[in-house]
Amino acid sequence: MTVSSYGADLTLAGRLADAADKITTARFRALDLDVSSKPDRTPVTDADTAVEDAIRTVLAAERPGDAVAGEERGGAAAAPGRVWVLDPIDGTKNFLRGAPVWATLIALVEDGTPVVGLVSAPLLGRRWWASAGGGAFVRDDAGEHRLSVSGVRTLADAYASTTDLGSWTEYHSREAYLAFTDACWETRAFGDFWQHCLVAEGALDVAAEPIVNSWDVAAAQVLVTEAGGRFTDLTGAERFDGGSALSTNGHVHDAALALLRVR
Incomplete structure (x- = not known):
């Protein structure tokens, strides 16, 4: 993996994703999953809030000077300085219906520009990550490899x-x-x-x-x-x-x- 100036933040993002995956995989297809609706009528589960709360707890201890913005607990994603931007479960409708296509999204935004991004989809067996100047990668059944977009021209x-x-x-x-x-x-x-x-x-x-x-x-x-x-x-x-x-x-x-x- 290419090392960038955000290597320590990327390592932390990986640890946050590990913690999230433990919660989401344990609650996926749980018979007692608690589901409610937000004001915009989109669903939220107890797993969504549990993941965001767990990540915020770690960030408060390890990056106390950084701000946090998340789907469930709020915050300003494009505020000045360093902001961790969280979507505890992207694809909540899939999650609550038992479809495996959902993920935890973790980003570090610095002065309005994303500099670290990680997407962890444990039921797909895939995790993607990138950092500014460090390239983009995926880990799947074939191992870890660098990503590159297609060459299609039209x-x-x-x-x-x-x-x-x-x-x-x-x-x-x-x-x-x-x-x-x-x-x-x-x-x-x-x-x-x-x-x-x-x-x-x-x-x-x-x-x-x-x-x-x-x-x-x-x-x-x-x-x-x-x-x-x-x-x-x-x-x-x-x-x-x-x-x-x-x-x-x-x-x-x-x-x-x-x-x-x-x-």
């Missing part, structure tokens, strides 16, 4: 992933979505963290989301860019807190933006 040859059509209609543009998907070679809806990780791996060429929160994509931004790709919101701004997300191999980014921007 949308006509691009393998794309998005979220459901209803989200595009409600939060962005049905017409832009249809223009984008029609322009691509093949489109799937892997959704959530996985599609951005697959862009970093080179398995996908582009992933787009019409609505996201900061904790959904802070880790994805550093992962995709360190793998050689591009990450922006749907206006083209290189930010994780713009409310939308587009990750690509870089080659097809401008073409995707041209179709997805709302005029």
